[in-house]
Amino acid sequence: MAKQARIVVDRDFKIAEVDPRIYGSFVEQLGRAVYDGLYQPGNPLSDEEGFRKDVIEMVRELNVPVIRYPGGNFVSGYRWEDGIGPLADRPKRLDLAWKSIETNEVGIHEFASWTKKAGADLMMAVNLGTRGIEEACALLEYCNHPGGTALSDLRSRHGRKEPFDIKMWCLGNEMDGDWQIGHKTMEEYGRLAAETARAMKMIDPSIELVSCGSSYRGMPTFPEWDAVTLEHTYDHADYISLHQYYDNEADDPADYLAKADDMDEYIRTVVAVCDYVKAKKRGRKTINLSFDEWNVWFHSKEQDDKLNKERPWQQAPPLLEDIYTFEDAVLVGEMLITLLNHADRVKVACLAQLVNVIAPVMTEKNGGKAWKQTIFYPFFHASAYGRGTALRAEVCCEKHDTSEHEDVTDIVSAAVYKEESKELTLFVVNRNIEEDVELTADLRGMGNCRLLEHIVLECGDRKCTNGPGQERVRPCNVSRSSADQGILQSLLRRMSWNVIRLKRES
Numbered sequence: 001m002a003k004q005a006r007i008v009v010d011r012d013f014k015i016a017e018v019d020p021r022i023y024g025s026f027v028e029q030l031g032r033a034v035y036d037g038l039y040q041p042g043n044p045l046s047d048e049e050g051f052r053k054d055v056i057e058m059v060r061e062l063n064v065p066v067i068r069y070p071g072g073n074f075v076s077g078y079r080w081e082d083g084i085g086p087l088a089d090r091p092k093r094l095d096l097a098w099k100s101i102e103t104n105e106v107g108i109h110e111f112a113s114w115t116k117k118a119g120a121d122l123m124m125a126v127n128l129g130t131r132g133i134e135e136a137c138a139l140l141e142y143c144n145h146p147g148g149t150a151l152s153d154l155r156s157r158h159g160r161k162e163p164f165d166i167k168m169w170c171l172g173n174e175m176d177g178d179w180q181i182g183h184k185t186m187e188e189y190g191r192l193a194a195e196t197a198r199a200m201k202m203i204d205p206s207i208e209l210v211s212c213g214s215s216y217r218g219m220p221t222f223p224e225w226d227a228v229t230l231e232h233t234y235d236h237a238d239y240i241s242l243h244q245y246y247d248n249e250a251d252d253p254a255d256y257l258a259k260a261d262d263m264d265e266y267i268r269t270v271v272a273v274c275d276y277v278k279a280k281k282r283g284r285k286t287i288n289l290s291f292d293e294w295n296v297w298f299h300s301k302e303q304d305d306k307l308n309k310e311r312p313w314q315q316a317p318p319l320l321e322d323i324y325t326f327e328d329a330v331l332v333g334e335m336l337i338t339l340l341n342h343a344d345r346v347k348v349a350c351l352a353q354l355v356n357v358i359a360p361v362m363t364e365k366n367g368g369k370a371w372k373q374t375i376f377y378p379f380f381h382a383s384a385y386g387r388g389t390a391l392r393a394e395v396c397c398e399k400h401d402t403s404e405h406e407d408v409t410d411i412v413s414a415a416v417y418k419e420e421s422k423e424l425t426l427f428v429v430n431r432n433i434e435e436d437v438e439l440t441a442d443l444r445g446m447g448n449c450r451l452l453e454h455i456v457l458e459c460g461d462r463k464c465t466n467g468p469g470q471e472r473v474r475p476c477n478v479s480r481s482s483a484d485q486g487i488l489q490s491l492l493r494r495m496s497w498n499v500i501r502l503k504r505e506s
Contacts, residue, residue: 002438005397006397008394008442009426009441009445009446010391010445015390016344021349022349023063023349024067024348026293027069027111029071030097030100030320031357032356032365033354033355036356037055038354039051043367049114055355055361059354066123068292070111071097072173073174074095075172077097077130080127084142092104094313098317123292123350125169126139128171128175128184128193132196136196137196137203140169140203143163143165166207167206168207170290174243176215177215177219186221186225189212190232193237197211208238209237210237210290210292211239212240213240223269231280239288240274240289241289241291242266248296257327257331257495258431260334261408271345291346295352295353299322299324300320304320323467324465325464326374326473328375330431334431337427340390360375362468371466373465373466374466377473378497385425385501388416388419393414408431411429411432411439422505423501423503424504426488426499428492430495436492438489443483449486449504451482451488453501454481454500456496456498456499457496458495459473462495
C-alpha cells in the first residue's frame, strides 16, 4: 500500500510574486562553455556572428531572463579591456583560475549580442581580485554611459553607439575562498566592495549591486563573513550572493535527495543575517538574496584534476562536463522548489552553468549535436509554469531519516498561481526512494479547479543519463491525477518529479 501525504493550498496564503530572474543562469569563460559551446564560428549550425543557433534555441526554450557573466573564478583575474576592439588585436592570456588559454574572441560586445539573441539580460561581474575601484568604474562607464567621454566614445568606435545598459552587477566572486585569485579577509573585501559600489552608483544610480556572501554554507567563516561584509556594503548593495553545489559522492540516494533541506536552512540563515544587519544599522532597506550559483557538481572533478595536472594551458579544454543522472534531475527539481518557497527574499538565482560546463545544454566536441541533459527538464517546467504568485503549500506527510539527515519529509512541494490565466501549478517531488505516495491536495481555498495535466519525470534506473540523440530521461504525461470539488487526488511514484497543472474555474 502506498504511503499517504496531504497538501493544503489557499490563494490567500501568499509568499510573494515570483521574480522571473529566479530562473537566471550563468556563463563563465571556462572550459567549453563559450568556445565550442555557444560560440563556434565556421560551424554550419552557427549564425553570421559565430553563435550556435541550436544552442540559442534551447536556451530560449528555457526562457532564461538573466545570465551572469564572465565568472565565476575567471573574473578575479580578468582584464575586460582584452575583450574589446578588433578580434585580431585581442591578446591571448593565461587564465590562472582554470589553467587555460583565454583567446578573448568573445568579450562584452559579443556576449551582449548573444544574450539578446537568447532573450536574456546580462548580469555583469567585476574583478575585485587582481583589480579594484578604478577598473570596475571604467567597465561601467564603457558599458552604460551614453557618450561624450573617452570610454563611452571608445564603445561607439567599437560599433556600439547605444549603451549596453546593464542593470545588475556583481561585486567580485567568492572573495572569501583561498582558491580565488586575490581573495580577501572580511574587512578587506567589505571595505573594497563598499567603496567600489559607492563609486559605481555615482556613475549610474539605476544599477543594482550584489555583494559577495560566503562561497558556500560549509565555509568556516559562514555566516560571520556575510554579517561583517554586509555591514560595510549595506548602504550601497541591493543583494547578497549565495553559492551552493551538491554531490552524491557517497552514492547514498536517500541522503542525496535530503540535501535540499540544507539549501532551505542556508537561505534561512542568510535571511537572518541580512535582517540582523538591517536592525543593527537601524536601516530601512531590506537586503534580498541572489542565489547566483547553484546546481549539482561532482561527476567530473576527478577527471578535471587529472586534466589540469597533466595537460594545463589548453584552449577551451573539456572541464566541468558533468553528465547528469536521473537522480540529479530530481534533486535539481527539489532545489527549484526551495527557491520558489523563498520567493519573498530570493529575487535572483542562476543555475550554474548553462552550456557544457555543469549545464543543462551540451554540445558534442568539434561542432557535433547539441542535446539536453536530464536537469534540463525540471528547470524548463519551473521556468514555464512557475511564474506568478508563490503560495504556501502546507505539507503533511510521513518522514524518514537518512545517514546524515533527520525528519526528512517524503515529499516537498511548491505552488504557483498565475492570476491572468487562472492557472495553479503544483511542483511536487516524491523523494522517498522506495515507496510511492498517494497525495491528497485540498485546493478548496482556490475555488473549483479543473485538472489540465500531470507531467512526470520518472525512471527505473536512478543512474540513467541522456546523450546526443538519446534522451532516455524525458518528461511525459500520465493519468494518475483527478480533481473534483476542490480536492486533488494523485499518485506520485517513488523518486519522481511531478508538475500538476490546474485551472481555476470559479
